Amino acid sequence: MRFVYALRSKGVTDKRVLTAMERIDRRAFVRGLFAHRAEEDMPLPIACGQTISQPSVVGLMTQALDVQPRNKVLEIGTGSGYQAAVLSQLGRRVYTIDRHRRLAREAEATFESLGLTNITVITGDGSRGLPEQAPFDRIIVTAAAEDPPGPLLAQLREGGIMVVPVGQSDTVQRLIRVERTASGFEYTELRAVRFVPLVEGIAGD
Template sequence: MTDSEDHLDGEPTEADRIALAELILKLRANGVRDRRVLGAIEGIPRRLFLSSRHQALAYADRAMPIDCGQTISQPTIVAMMTEALDVQPHHRVLEVGTGSGYQAAVLARLAREVYTVERYRSLKRYAEDRFNALKLENVETRIGDGFEGWPEQAPFDRIVVTAAAEEIPESLVAQLAEGGVMVIPVGASGTVQDLVKLTRANGQVERSSLCAVRFVPMVHGVAERL
């Protein structure tokens, strides 16, 4: 993977610090209020999850491309999804779609354990390098079909899906603990999708819509290459 050749060390520049401060102010202006979420985003250097050619825009509020045709989500969307999950320190979280590892790294600052599933081996390795560089010891990764989740570790207090499914996978809903919350984009690829929040309470699953989003599609199976 090209990005794996980028440096994982080095102090943030003054420009990085200014851009990050401006990003946090923008997240607040966009309605993100949870101080723990803002603190987690402030504490995870997004530039480490981008290639060198994109690091100048690390703290811009925009999605950025990564390898395998995937993206690292816009910081506002990461913050909104994380805030909607309401992750607590004792929670076990499942993430479907590791990608660069940025969302999992943010979650690792908030949860007891994070389990993240990726279908591309190169992205899994890339994310693991970042987790190791940041000394995040509460993140477990695996290669797998995101639609299957991680049944051996279920149930989960929180589940977040970082790719859009045309229908909500019942296999993931089944892995949600009582009182649990799942956040997932729902809709067809190439269209405006609905960011959905599911809450399991008293044996029932309640659904609510959060906002319109655009995510890469959720794909069955494990990639044969990459």
């Protein structure tokens, strides 16, 4: 209950999102030294020099994405797997890509242990998206790009929504919501955020 109250106080008010985040225990995704801080609203370090986002940011990004029950969702940057697990409670199918094999493997094992069967984990170059499964109803990017990546915009269905942090990695980034319309793309700026940069290619680990 305290967890939900903390999320609400940060602006996460969508009932479906709050329910999804109540169902997914963040403790399952934080290992080692920081495990005891899993329920705090703060980003925490994970393997491969990456981080697990703070719950309020996960909640706000998920809320902005507005995932519907029949949606096919693409996530760029699996990380710990926490965001994908939350999305799995809201959409029909989640595809998640990470450039680090270790993170992809560990996330897959966590999903299996939690009985989450509608998530597909791929080790790959997230900046290219997943053309063979396109188009997607929703795309979420959990690493910052200088601009919303063209290949990802191209894989968004008309009427679809993408949420992506945009900006140089060493300055404040803006969280952007992109909606694809019949005539092009509409951009809405949501808030300031800080994410690791979106890197092309596959890591050698």
